[in-house]
Amino acid sequence: MPKSTWTPRSSGPSSSARSSSGSNHDRPEAKPAGDAMSTYAANADAPRQMRAAVVGEDGSISSASVPIPVCGPHEVLLRVDACGLCGSDLHARRGGRWARGLIPGHEIAGRIESLGESVGKGGDGQALTSGLAVVVEPLESCSRCRACQAGRDSICPDLRIAGVHRPGGFAEFVVVPAKRVFAVDPSIDPAIATLVEPLAVALHALDRAEFRSGERVLVLGGGTIGLLCAFAARTSGASEVVIRARYAHQRQLALDLGMARPHDAALSISQDGLESRFDLVIETVGGSNETLIEACQAANPGARVVVLGIFDRDPPFDPSLALQKEIGLSWGNCYQTGTMGDPDFARAARGLAEHRDSLGPLVTHRATLEGVDEAFDLAGNKAKGVGKLVVLVSDQREERLR
Structure with a gap:
């Protein structure tokens, strides 16, 4: 073959x-100290508020209106199209591991809304521009430790993951480091594009x-x-x-x-x-x-x-x-950038583009942002026949779980 x-x-x-x-790809524990929403503030260049699925005091997840995050100089603001619900999300929810106020979700596909002043290229070396369809490698490492210098950023002692330690993709907008963004073919269904992460x-x-x-x-x-x-x-x-x-x-x-x-x-x-x-x-x-x-x-x-x-x-x-x-x-813990100039995420993006038709059937269920708590219940019930469940964010139409 x-x-x-x-x-x-x-x-x-x-x-x-x-x-x-x-460990697996979400092993670092979510630290409850501090306000998980503290990185969010009003953004003069975008709508002041956005919809997001937020972890409540009782650990449930519900839709809320929160301020839109602000881009730092080396970050991009993404308009989220879709975000996959991962088995590690179910594990974290059952174990009460999420900080209250956190926006979960790390399997993110969307489009660049705006760029920080120092942004040039993404993780695959492609120039980043407004409107570009992308997926997000949700890791944030120190770039200085021995592991990071060896291209093994997923075992960085200070590793932080979007949707676990910082706001994630169950929201209309999310801010991520530019070097963690990878371009995808805009013709790929965003729900299918979320499969790049797994x-x-x-x-x-x-x-x-x-x-x-x-x-x-x-x-x-x-x-x-x-x-x-x-x-x-x-x-x-x-x-x-x-x-x-x-x-x-x-x-x-x-x-x-x-x-x-x-x-x-x-x-x-x-x-x-x-x-x-x-x-x-x-x-x-x-x-x-x-x-x-x-x-x-x-x-x-x-x-x-x-x-x-x-x-x-x-x-x-x-x-x-x-x-x-x-x-x-x-x-195996997450994925790594390596030292050969071809990160795991870049290879996965190419592979998904090549095999999109074959991998499409994995996405068996889709949900809306407003129904994300119900979506977690559905995905956690294996008797319901769920493969991959994806939350559609940018689509404003009312869609029931199916």
Whole structure:
């Protein structure tokens, strides 16, 4: 199979598959200290107020009118078209991890409304202009520490994430650093464009695992991240890709993405006939599940396991089995700029443009900004058959969840 334009780059020593500490793409805790809305003020060059979904005192999310944020010299003001609802958002809401007054949302697609006085180019090196269709890499790092200097900004000790530590995309406008903005084809449906962010997570996971064409890959979990990991591995030259998903609608989405027969995660690894079969296992489930044990059971001797899932507690693990097989264990946290001039986000934007028609079915539900709290309830109920739910922001028409 020809390699896709997003074929994982060789990331050198920084992406070694040796055991290392890490986390999923929203691991830094939201710090409740201070007012999460303090960065917002009236903007003379735009409407004074905007609609936004704001976290209330009881942890619920409701629509409110808030001041429009002001651009700093190295920032851009975006008019948000759409913002995806991520599994990590559900995790944060359930755990009460959001600061009161926060505007959540980090899977952002929109258009540049205005630019700071010192803004030149975006993260992909393209000149930024008003009206340009873009997606947002929601990270903000210090740029000075050892990790940042090595292009590994997602593990910066001072990492801040839009929608987690600072105002995010469930709003009509959002301010972001210009270097975190990436241009996209304006003909792409903004709801589909929000998939660039989770796709960048998937591509970074393949880099962390040092994926090689021709390998056999198992993906544990049929959420958006798991499905995109499987799709990226298949289109990057894996000889076999198997995905284990808990819910029937997830297995159907896997089929829609061109995966071979997806497997029911209710079966054990041995019952499923998957023991010691794969060169690479990607864990995307987390929670309180035993997927780390399953990953080691399914891995070949000398194979690698990369962990993306957020665990609610110390997960069950069998270090003896990992030792016997000499399994390389690593974690993937967000995505990185790297040092080779081709950030994960840029590769994801190109990949989405190439595969937009194939990936479109992942977006199964759309909601309005006013219905975002209801949208969270819907997305959290797996029995409802939700794949990716996207909140449409700029579209003023009344749309019911579907």
